[in-house]
Amino acid sequence: MADISNTTPLAAQETRDVPLTPGQAMRRRALHHKGFMLGSVVMLIVVAIAVFAPLLTQYDPYQQNLLARMKPPVFLDGSWDHWLGTDGLGRDFWARLAYGARISLLIGISSAVISCIIGSTLGILAGYFGGKVDMVVTFLINVRLAMPVVLVALAVVALFGGSLFVVVSVLGLLLWDRFAVVLRSATMQVRKQEYVAAAEVLGASLPRILVKDILPNVMNHLIVIFTLEMAHAIILEAALSFLGLGVQPPTPSWGLMISEGKEMLLFEPWLITIPGVALFSLVLAINMLGDGLRDITAPEGRN
Numbered sequence: 001m002a003d004i005s006n007t008t009p010l011a012a013q014e015t016r017d018v019p020l021t022p023g024q025a026m027r028r029r030a031l032h033h034k035g036f037m038l039g040s041v042v043m044l045i046v047v048a049i050a051v052f053a054p055l056l057t058q059y060d061p062y063q064q065n066l067l068a069r070m071k072p073p074v075f076l077d078g079s080w081d082h083w084l085g086t087d088g089l090g091r092d093f094w095a096r097l098a099y100g101a102r103i104s105l106l107i108g109i110s111s112a113v114i115s116c117i118i119g120s121t122l123g124i125l126a127g128y129f130g131g132k133v134d135m136v137v138t139f140l141i142n143v144r145l146a147m148p149v150v151l152v153a154l155a156v157v158a159l160f161g162g163s164l165f166v167v168v169s170v171l172g173l174l175l176w177d178r179f180a181v182v183l184r185s186a187t188m189q190v191r192k193q194e195y196v197a198a199a200e201v202l203g204a205s206l207p208r209i210l211v212k213d214i215l216p217n218v219m220n221h222l223i224v225i226f227t228l229e230m231a232h233a234i235i236l237e238a239a240l241s242f243l244g245l246g247v248q249p250p251t252p253s254w255g256l257m258i259s260e261g262k263e264m265l266l267f268e269p270w271l272i273t274i275p276g277v278a279l280f281s282l283v284l285a286i287n288m289l290g291d292g293l294r295d296i297t298a299p300e301g302r303n
Helices: 002-016 022-032 034-051 093-129 131-145 149-160 164-174 177-191 194-201 206-242 254-264 270-297
Strands: none
Touching: 022 034, 022 270, 034 093, 034 270, 093 131, 093 164, 093 177, 093 206, 093 254, 093 270, 131 177, 149 164, 149 206, 164 206, 177 206, 194 206, 206 254, 206 270, 254 270
């Protein structure tokens, strides 16, 4: 009996000392990262609202009812029939907010994907080849950085119109520089590793080296920049819509909702406050999610 009692604590200690697998360690860091968890929850809520918008409201975001215009939200003694009130044309504010989440997420994700493809390709090629390729890519990056994003976007949208396709295309073609700069530097570091040299000696093809050896080892940087540029694109779309050059009415857009409510700011401030808080929450959640992913996927396992 004495031997058993002495060995039980040792067995428990050995169980506790078993090292975690990389996946288990990553999950553990994710669960203990408050910023990542909070950002994930808010993002899941916004995505759920966007996806299930038809089920969450009985009203059409385009339907006008001038007899029910400018009804206040329920927290300002309004009616539960329109619990977030109605706008100047009698459209249900909750319906427009829910469907507007689709527009913001669509523009943010689509613009970030386009920027990611362009910037990542240029950055990885510049970092891997160096020399003249690096010089050309660096020149392109400098040209892009010399162009003010907002002014160029305003000029292009004013010239070609403010359709959803134009807004996504313009933002996607203007936000790739950060991808190129970061992945160029990261690829230069990975390029010096022994496994890349071994793949070259063994005769691996260039696409195989770039896709199998380089890309997975810079994915951590890629994910972080993707979330940052997604948030950046959403803010720029809201700014363009606020100026009347983004998504055109009657399409529900959070920036457009803020623009439509600015004339009633002193009398009905909730017309700006509600979409403004929604926009702030979404952008903050995306940035917290990106910051958390950086910490969780970092090799040193920062907390």
